[in-house]
Amino acid sequence: MKQKLLSILALLLMAVTSAWADTTVTWTENDMSELFIDFESGTAMNNTIKGITATASDGGWGEWYGDDINNDSEGSTTITFTSSVGNIKSIAIKAEDIYVYSNPPGGWTLSGDNQKLSWSGDASSTVSLLLSAGEDFNGISEIVFTIESAAAIFAIDTDGTTQDFGSVEVGATAQKTFTITNSGNKSLYVNISNPEGFTAEMTQNANVYFADALGWGDIHVYYWPNGLDWPGAAMTELYTNELGQKVYCYELPADVEGVIFNGNGNQTGDIYEPIGKAYYIKDDNTVGTWSYDNCVPADMSRVLTVTMNTATLGSKSGNITLSFDAKNATSFTIPCTGEVAAPTTYIVAGNYSEIFGLPWYGTYEANKMTKGDDGKYTKTYNVEDAFSDIQLKVVKDGVDWIGDETGDNVTFSMKQAGSFTVTLDPNANPVYVTVTGDNVVFPDTEYAINYAAGMQNGTVTGPDTAKEDDEVTLTITPAAGYVLESISVTGVTTENAVEVTDGKFTMPAEDVNVIATFK
Secondary structure: OHHHHHHHHHHHHHHHHHHOOOEEEEEEOOOOOOOEEEOOOOOEEOOEEOOEEEEEEOOOOEEEEOOEEEEOOOOOEEEEEEEOOOEEEEEEEEEEEEEOOOOOOOOEEEEOOOOEEEEEEEEEOEEEEEEOOOOEEEEEEEEEEEEEOOOOOEEEOOOOOOEEEEEEEOOOOOEEEEEEEEOOOOOEEOEEEOOOOEEEEEOOOOOEEEEOOOOOOOOEEEEEOOOOOOOOEEOEEEEEOOOOOEEEEEOOOOOOOEEEEEEOOEEOOOEEOOOOEEEEEOOOOOEEEEOOOOEEOOOEEEEEEEEEOOOOOEEEEEEEEEEOOOOOOOEEEEEEEEEEEOOOOEEEEEOOHHHHOOOOOOOOHHHEOEEOOOOOEEEEEEEOOOEEEEEEEEEEOOOEEEOOOOOOOEEEEEOOOEEEEEEEOOOOOOOOEEEEOOOEEOOOOEEEEEEOOOOOOEEEEOOOEEEOOOEEEOEEEEOOOOOEEEEEEEEOOOOOEEOOEOOEEEOOOOOEEEEEEEO
């Protein structure tokens, strides 16, 4: 049995190894027959063969034409090979005669009786060869490139342990986010399998994409209606794909009907209903489409958002399964659990039927409080007259009665018609009820007693503040030879006169002004 398991494991390893084995790209003499690069100007023709491009820089007087490379004695030239089919691991140039120095720079080695020049090193999309003055290749028979197969490499910032969404109310938002990273050199396409109760989606960078397959450059998107003047909006360069094509994106308005992609004098035709799609230009100048949904480009990251379905009550559990073709893995599972509970209800109950409908009724739906974005619950009442000694509490789920900070009834008065708001913060510690409003008066409120300045021929003194219904005693002192002529106490807000008897009055539920005259 053990031997059988080992055999199976070996076959699996062979399958993985062969799937990501290195490949070779060979330029034959025939492939290079029309290749031409002018070293001085950098002008090149037919210099991209089988996904690998040769370029020259640094300005030597020479050329690469067909199977010969001739670098004049006037200066050095750097030949650069750039691969769009995977990173280059090694290069072998075979020719009839190779005239280079015995110790070529940059990891290159001359062998085979001056008929083979080789390079090997860390895999890279570009490899350079510096030719000094007078160095030549005659009769190149082939150039063999060893290519590291393009591959995606998957990573996610969770170790696969169960993600518990906790207990949330029905209709609430319950989400967790994860970052998927692709450190490989090939796009990673993820297939998402969602269980009942949970949904996983990848965040998009934008809502339209364009791969510059023909190398236009300076890509814009002209859209209608209400778009910018031609050539339209500049698209954002997102990344370079494994084909060496730059990929661009743009966030279009929701009402866009059509677009035209363009760059440096090139353009597509009219493209309709473009939102949520990805495009490229084929060799025959027709428009093709490709998928960006659930794509993690090479050397980039995307956000995966997992949402628990809170539309229905009960326990939730299931596995989010991600399937993909990566060098290090082919799937990943995110176990998820959670609970959707009935919403907590908070209902105001109070003593006045004129305000609360049914006095002290803790399940009366008309008094149900509303939850705000800040998590607090509120209920606002409008009263058409003054009320004194209003008392209330808030009832949680028809069972728990919640009062003020001491647990007692919230007691207050409305000094005139207006509104008051009952507020409860379930996240406070302790949880208690507050009441606010312009005309709300609490039993312990102190009101100001204002004494008129500049009274002539006498003075009136007394306390500066008093509570509602307190008896206030005034000290009235006429100047010598004068007696009190009149004294008045008036409400600041209502301007109602307050009766004064023998220098005493009952404090109303507002600030008052006191003035006296003497004769």
